[in-house]
Amino acid sequence: MAKPKRRFVCSSCGSVTNRWQGQCVDCGEWNTLTEEAPATVFSAKHDLSSGGRAISFEPLDMPGKALVRRSTGIDEFDRALGGGLVPGSAILMGGDPGIGKSTLLLQASAKVAQAGGLAVYISGEEATGQIRLRAERLGVAAAPIKLAASTSVRDILTTLGDMDAPALLVIDSIQCMHSDQIEGAPGTVSQVRGCAFELIRYAKENGTALVLVGHVTKDGSIAGPRVLEHMVDVVMAFEGERSHQYRILRNLKNRFGPVDEIGVFAMEGHGLAEVGNPSLLFLSGRENTIAGSAVFPAMEGTRPVLVEIQALIVRLQSGATPRRAVVGWDNGRLAMLLAVLEARCGLNFSSAEVYLNVAGGYRLADPAADLAVAAALVSALAEKPLPREAVWFGEVSLAGEIRPVAHAGLRLRESAKLGFAHAFGPEDKALSGKNGAVKEAGGRHTSVQLLPNLVDRILGGE
The missing domain is CATH 2.20.28 (Rubrerythrin, domain 2)
Structure with a gap:
């Protein structure tokens, strides 16, 4: 050897x-x-072509037992999961320290236990006394949760093997777990990968919904090997700014449902409270119309969320280099949009500082926000407020064309539900047909094909 x-x-x-x-x-x-x-x-060559156990094949259309999802008792959590917990699934949840991961999972465990399911919560970071204090603050101290503090995967699996398989198993966190069969300290690549594999195997064999809490690095990605995200069925990110009240549970990967679904929560004194209508949360404080403000109907999975985009233009008197500051949107996309407005629409931003903000600390990745950002920039530059009851959506190309976007009907219906009767967006036959979404929502849709046309309307005060 x-x-x-x-x-x-x-x-x-x-x-x-x-x-x-x-x-x-x-x-x-x-x-x-x-x-x-x-x-x-x-040193000898490995030959794996013989000596193994023959595997059995099954037809693709073979009937099987339908998987019944189990509700966590928290509607926003179920929405982000795609409908609830799937038995035998492995879920990886990451988020910044103190964002509320342990709080949410303790609340979900209590709901499952109170509904008659066996919930097991194992912490490798806190003592059981600390978790009890949190449970008392959340008002779930009487929930029949099986609680333990351990970091040894061997001890955890041995204990679980001597009892009925739980409906929900929470491991907080996977970076604290340790296997005595693997060299290295907890949190190393080999330890995280090996411990996660053993826990996932237990969950698959016993039909237990497993939730692994993951630490994040300073750039926001989940710490440990990237293969961990491939091993699990669902990857979730718990996002939010500490200076803001809201928290967003975002679905990044889901083998059992749609991706990019979100659940919105508000951090309160008694824990995380569900936000049934997040649009009202992000649109609060719009009593007065001001220049540079545009409302954009964003799509998070299958859920429309209305957010406010704010722009501020400051003219420079000296020859200083103008600044570009963006909060909640892509900095490179703002630079591209400013170039299109200058090249295709004849506007001058070269001698002005540009500040762009998505209100409420919300982060946008939807390309349909281009038109709303452009409208806010033009409104701020001309110091003319946009129509109060209007929303803006559409992707802007380098040629200044307004391109169609997905789920336009859902965006309009959500806008009309919140009192926005007018929408500016790309031309879409499904919106303007006899039974289109605009007529169904009771609103009015103005088709915009070219960005210069929209700029002329805003500058003209229409």
Whole structure:
């Protein structure tokens, strides 16, 4: 048997190298190489073509037992999951420290236990006394949750094997778990991968919904090997600014439902409260119409959410370099949109500072926000308020064309529900037909094909 060799694994892309270096040569990330336990290297050639156990094949249309989702008792959590917990599924939830991951999962565990399901909550970061104090503050101290504090995966699986399989198993967090069969401290690549594999295998074999809490790095990604996100069925991110009250539970991967669904919560004294209509939360404080404000109907999965986009233009008197500041939107996309407004519409932003903000700390990734941002910028530049009861949506091309976007009907229906009777957006036959979404919502839709036409309407005060 040959001498084991040292190997270093990149936690971002999984690349393997024989020596440590500051930057990964494959993905370019810095300080992501960690040493892994040496694997046993055999000099003889491995032959895996025989000696194994034959596997059985099944037809694709073979009838099977339907999986019945279990509700967590929290509607916004169920919405983000795609309808509830799937038995045997593995869920990975990440988020910044103190954002409310443990609070939400403790509330969900209490709801499941009160509904008659067996809920097990195992913490590797806190003592059971600390969790009881939180439960008292949340008002769920009487819930029949099985609570434990442990970091040994062997002890956890041995205990679970001697009892009925729980309906919900929460591990807080996977970076604290440790296996005595793997070398290395808790949190290393090999430990996280090995512990997660054993816990997921238990969940699959026993039909238990498993939730793994994951730490995040300073750039917001889940710490540990990227393969962990491939191993689980659902990846969720708990987002929010500490200076704001709201929290968003975002679905990034889901093998059992739609992706990009969100659940909205508000942090209150007794824990996380559900926000049934997030549009009212992000549109609060719009009593007076001011220049540079536009309302955009965003889509989060299958859920429309209305948000306010605010722009401010400051003319510079000296020859200083103008500043571009963006909060809640892509900085590169703002630069592209400013270039289109200057090249196609004849507007001058080169001698002005541009500030763009999505109200409420909300973060937009929907390309349909281009038209709303453009309207807010033109309104701020001309110091003319936009129509109060209007929404704006559409993707802007480099040629200044307004391109169609997905789910236009849903955007309009949500807008009409909140009192917005006028919409500016791309031309869509489904919206203007005999039974189109505009007529159904009781609103009016103005088709915009070119960005210069829209600019003329705003500057003309229409």
